[in-house]
Amino acid sequence: MDVAGNRSNWRRTQVVRERSAKPSFAGSNPAGAFSYEVEKMRVGKEEVLRIAALAHIKIEPGEIDHYTKNFNEILDFIAQMNEVDTKQVSSAFHPASEPSTPMRADTPQPSLTTEEVLRNAPERFADYFLVPKVVE
Amino acid sequence: MKPVERYEAVIGLEVHAQLSTQTKLFCGCATQFGAKPNSNTCPVCLGLPGALPVLNRQAVEFAMRAAMATHCSFVTPKAAPHKSLFARKNYFYPDLPKGYQISQFDQPLAVNGSIAVQFDEATRKIGITRIHMEEDAGKLLHDSLGQDADKSLIDFNRSGVPLIEIVSEPELRTPEEAAAYCRKWRQLVRYLQICDGNLEQGSMRCDANVSVRPRGEKKLYTKTEIKNLNSFRHIQKALAYEIDRQITCYEQGEAVVQETRLWDADQEVTRPMRSKEEAHDYRYFAEPDLLDLQLTSEWIAAVKQVIPELPDDKLERFRQEYALSTYDALFLTQDQQCADYFEAAAAALSADKGEKERFKEIANWMMGDFTKALKDYAGSFATTKVTPKHLASLVELIATEAISGKIAKSVFAEMFQSGQTPEKIVTAKGLQQLSDEKQLRQIVEKVIDAHPKEVQQFQEGRDKLFGFFVGQVMRASQGQANPRLVNELLRAVLSK
Amino acid sequence: MDKARPSIKDLHARLSQGETKSVDLTQQSLDHAKNSDSLGTLFLSLREGRAMAAAEAADQRAKQGKRLGPLDGIPIAIKDNIVMKDEVATCGSQFLRDYVSPYDSHVVGKLKEAGAVIIGKTNLDEFAMGSSNEHSAYGVVRNPWDRDRVPGGSSGASAVCVAAGIAPLSLGSETGGSVRQPASFCGVVGVKPTYGRVSRYGLVAFASSLDQIGPFSWWVEDAALLLQVIAGRDERDSTSAAQAVDDYPQTIQKPIDGLRVGLVRDFTATDLDAAAEKNFSTAVEAIRGLGAKTVEVSLPHLKYAVGCYYVINSAEASANLARFDGVRYTSRSKDHGNLKDLFVNSRTQGFGVEVKRRIMLGTYVLSAGYYDAYYGKACKIRHLIREDFIKAFAKCDVILTPTSPCEAFPLGAKLENPLQMYLSDVFTASINLAGLPAVSVPSGFSEQGLPFGLQIIAPDFAEGRALGVAHHYQQSTDWKDMRP
Structure with a gap:
């Protein structure tokens, strides 16, 4: 079976973001050293x-x-x-083998009954889910 | 110069249109409005564990129509097949079942289009930055519980309904223009039959981004986002308020804070939204449960076929083909049904001379009595009992002087209620215009004989009495005397 | 007396001929399940009444000569992150302790169509996050070969069910080795299918671009059979592959003479325990003995696989677990004044430590300012790892590695040190990143009597080939005759 022919196109292009760069990683601890000083940490408690x-x-x-x-x-x-x-790597990789996302027809399918929907609700009121008031 | 003249406003609008597909964007639940709460939901749109999204092809087509109608480019690469990506927009809110919304971020469906907005007798092209697809959230209801007012209710019927988000370039400059832009989108989505464009009901929603800057400057100053604009009037008022507020800030040496503000329609002010204090970090990443959306050239061509004549083209054609004024053409093409009705009525006219005037007459009827009746009785051009042929016949009856314009109004009212043809109504009620000269002459002479005093006064110079004689003749003929002939005859008799 | 455990083929024959009844097999499984306290918490729910009813229906069919196929009437256990209609799915978490699914996952649907008798839902590391089954909210699972040791994870209990002989088959799920590694630790066969081979509809998502459901079995041919039943396109899963499903039970019979077997030169001695290394070499020799030719291959980016894997899995998990919020179907914290508290307290109380750790890591690597350095970078490295495999498969037909760098470790040994735990995925995680299929087959025991596993990796959709190697290897060894 020829593998090179399958999935030879990388589907996901990099999501390009203009973000500020993180400080450099120079001098990172080798994976083996697990004793740690809180002060030297890459990510502090507040973060x-x-x-x-x-x-x-x-x-x-x-x-x-x-x-x-x-x-x-x-x-x-x-x-x-x-x-x-x-x-040089232009894109990320998603392992799905189809080249494009499948699509379905616009035909209604049976939904769940309201009872099934609310069956696991921690709190409900009539046919609704109940939560503390949402304040805008 | 007044402060407001020293500044110019920079406005961009984000319009969300709910696509009128049968089913939701990622599942087969029905989208129909007004169902019992939580009855059109399934594992997918409820975000149950293990559920997965599958894309609705029709929703994509509807979105493509919007993109193509505004000359957007499909994104990457330049040549078909184009690829578009879905992304997760992550945040917590009770109406968002998965804790993320499937939307588009990088590589949206379409970019770089434009839409012509007619405003104040000018037309301006406003840029469209992007159009992308995303799913709607559920609906939160407050204050439905009376005493238990510290609770909110959630209905997920709306969760998963397909939306397109249309982002304009910040090229709008006044609140009126912004409202016109929004109205234009409403017209366009209705023409494309992808959305019913109802701001009040929420099938179309509008958020505004607004900043101000000293007139003449090019750089962009801090903007605020305004939400809860659920009518064209509110859009205008809110923007006017906010522009004013920002100018005042700058004039008083204060900074404008970048924030999201809600339009309070009762108090008519904008106020900062409490829940948006923390800046949202949406942590967008490509949706791993969906693959690339591919738009092939065959598909694009197929969608192009179903796009109808668009409002701007139709407007121009109406002006040319029917010799209508811009005002009239704008009115008639506001809505596809109205335009189609007009054309059907125009086509039903018999090919005769005087056609151009008759087009104008049809337009006048539609803009006047017809629209008023539709409004009074909550009807529409699509559902009215008056067929285009009937309207054409009515216009022809007037043009051939079979009935007078005045009588025609009552004939129309009858047509509207009963759906009867104008000919039948005229016959049944004996409303034919009286144009028989001999009979008219008899009536005229009777009137003249009955009012010798007025005749004398007229002949002595009281010209205004002419109307009195006309009135008397009309009364004597139950309003059916042909006014033109009456005029001629009276002049002839009275000048003797 | 036949030392070997019965295969599905044997059971199929006995059931068809009326020598055995499904109700007996099922009752035995249920009784065994209920009497296995020494193995820890194996089952989070047992379907006793419903399973027996299904068994009776299977027996009826057998009597009428209308058996649905080889799996008809066979008891099977499934991991509790695979949903089943009207059954609780806890995912090993307090958060879902009472959650009843209103729908069947795709694989459960396929099992029902095949007549399999699902006896219950097995324990797992909470939300499938773990490599030892110690992170369940419902108690640990113990390795049947040494009850003071872990069975591996996250599908620990599913592996133990088969190892201990409670059921001949079980289903687990994979994200970075969660089927293969417990298979290796428990001395059973475990399969990770090609990504997209088996529908994820109804598998509670951990990392969407890595997850796959996979079978456990005693016999390789049984795994082949089960895989054939559950594999195939499902239109409810957009990542599901349209590729036709091989006749795996058929494919595995093909002899492996002349097969080119790749050996990875890039893992160093420090990656492997001495005992594991020795076991691996012996296994490789055995494979050569079956006619295969070995060739050296290089996977230069393999050492970055674990880091890359943890960035991606935690990023996707942080989003996938955002739906658990106390609003619609999870347990809800009693102390919540306002909405924000409801979310925060419910999640804080509902999730265990490892899950919280993963969610936070994922949130961090996706957050503004860090995306490019972590998630963006990891996605690119994933691409390179995949390319390494593609290049290697130009030179060979399958690649062999040990499944795990060590034998099953003692309970508690790695709990305090998450990073140490993560490193046990060193041979397995790269496979999930690349989306490839792999099989772990028992390859012997350590001096302490603990099992090792041999991992056979194949190209996309060539799980049949990997299973074939595993099958012939298994036939040539005595490990299948051992019992815990």
Whole structure:
């Protein structure tokens, strides 16, 4: 089976974004060294808290150090990627084998019943989901 | 110079149009309005675990129509097949079931088009930056619970309905122009039959980005985004308010804060939105559950075939072919049904001399009595009982002096209610114009004989009494006397 | 007495001839499942009544000579992140502890069509994030070969079910090795299909461009059979491949004489335990003994695979798990004053530590200012990794590696150090990045009596070829006769 012929076009082009550059990764810790000084961290506690807030997760004060440490170890390891010269790589890769997204006809299909829809709702009111008031 | 004259406004509009497909963008749930809450939903549009999106072909075609009608380019590469990508726009909100909206970011459907906006007797071409596809969110209802007013209700029927987002270049300069731009889009989406363009009901929505700058400067100053503009009037008022507010800021040495503001229609002010304090980091990335959207040249050609004559072209054609004024042509082409009605009526006229005047007459009827009746009875040119042929006949009856213009009005009112042909109504009610000279002469002479005093006064110079005699003749003939002949006869008799 | 466990072929014959009944097989499976406390929490739900009813229906069909196929009446367990209508799908999380799915996943539909008897939903690392099944909210799973060791993850319990003989087949899911690695640790066969080969409709998404559902079995031919049933285009999954499905049970019979087998020269000694390395060499020798020719191949970007994998999987997961918010179908935090609290508290209480860690990592790598450096970069490296494989496959028909750098590690050994845990994906994650198929087949035991696995990687849609190598290898070894 000739593999080179299959999937020879890279489907995903890079999402181009004008963003400010992150400070350089010079001097990253080798993957083997796991002892860590909080001060030398790539990502500080405030940043970790900001990311958690963005992800709608709360980190308790007692946990913040632990999360920050793990976070930095992982990021340091990932920073290895910077060794690779990707300037010539024009696109990312998605492993799906079809060249374009399948499309369906505009024909209505049966929906779920309202009971099925609300079956797992933590709180409901008549046929609606119920949440605390949304303030604009 | 007054402050407002020292500055110019820079306005860009984002219009969202709900596409009138049968089903949603990524699933087969029905899009029909007004269903019982949470009854048109499925694992996909509810964002249940394990559900996956599948693209609606018809929605893409509708979007393509909008793009092609505004001369946009399909994106990458330059030659077909073009590729467009979907992306996840990530944020948390209770009406957003997946915690992300499937939208388009990089490589949207179409870019760099333009639309001609007729405003204040001038036409300006406004640039379209991009048109992209995305799914709608569910609907949040507040205050429906009476005492339990600290809760909100969510209905996901609307979640997943297909939208196109149309972003204009910041080339609009006044609130009136902005409203005209929006109206133009409403007209266009209705012509293309892709959306019903109803701002009040929300099938079309408009957000504005507005900044001001000293007149003559080219750089862009801080802009604010204005939301909750749900009528053309509100668009105009809100923009006027905001422009004024920003000018005042600058005049007082304050900075304009980049923020999103809501138009408060009751207080008629804009105010900052509370939930938008934190700047949104949408963390866009290419949607991994969908592959590239490919637009082949065959598909593009097929869609081109179904695009009807567009409003601007039709306007021009009406001016030429029917010798109508721009005003009349604009009125008639505002809406495809109205335009089609006019053309059908025009076609139903018998090929005769005086056609041009008759086109104008048809136009006048449509712009006048007909539109008023439609409004009073909540009708439309598409559903009215008056057929184009009937209208054409009515116009011809007047032109041939079978009935007078005045009588025609009551004939029309009858046509509108009953759907009867004008000929039948005239016959049934004996409304034919009386044009028989002999009979008219008899009536005229009777009137003259009955009012010798007025005759004498007229002959002594009271010209205004002529109208009195006309009136008397009309009364004596139940309003059916041919006014032209009456005039001639009276003049002849009275000048003796 | 036949030392080997019965294959599906054997069971098929017995069921067809009336020697065995599906209700007996199913009852045995259920009883075994209920008496396996020593193996930890294997099942998050057992379908007792419904499974028995399905078994009875299968027996009826057998009596009438109308069996639906080889899987008719066969008990099978499925991982609890694969949804089934009217059954709870917890995904190993507190957040979904009461979530009942209103629809069947595609693979469940296929299993039902084939008459398979689904006995229950197996435990997993929460939302499939983990390599040891220690991150479930419902308790750990223990390796049947040594109960103080992990079974691997995230599909640990599915692997254990087959290893312990509770069911002859099970389904797991893969994102970076979650079928192959537990297969290796538990001494069973595990398959990761080509991306798009099996529909993801109904698989609770972890990383959309990496996820695939895959079979566990004792016999390679059984995995081939199960794969054939669940594979194929599903129009509800836009990433599902239209490629025709091979007759895998047929394909695997083809002898492997002259097959070119690639050996990767880029992993260094430090990547592998000595015992694992020795086991691998022995296995390679055995493959040569079957007529295959080995050739050296290079995958120069392999060392970046784990980092690349973690950036991509966490980015996609951070978005895929945003739907779990306390609003529509998850458990909801009791303490919520306002809407924001509802979201934050529900998610904070609902998700375990590893899941939160992954979500945050994903949020970070996608966030403004960091996108190009992390996610953007990882996507490009993924492209390079894929190209490495394509180039290698120009020289060989399959590539061999050990499935795991080590044998099953003790429970708790890597919990404190997530990065160490991630590194166990070193041989498996690159395959998911490239979208290729791979099979892990048992390749022997360590001195402590813990299993090793041999990984056979094939080009796109050539899982039949990989299964073939695995099949012939399995036939030539004694490992299948061992029991935990």
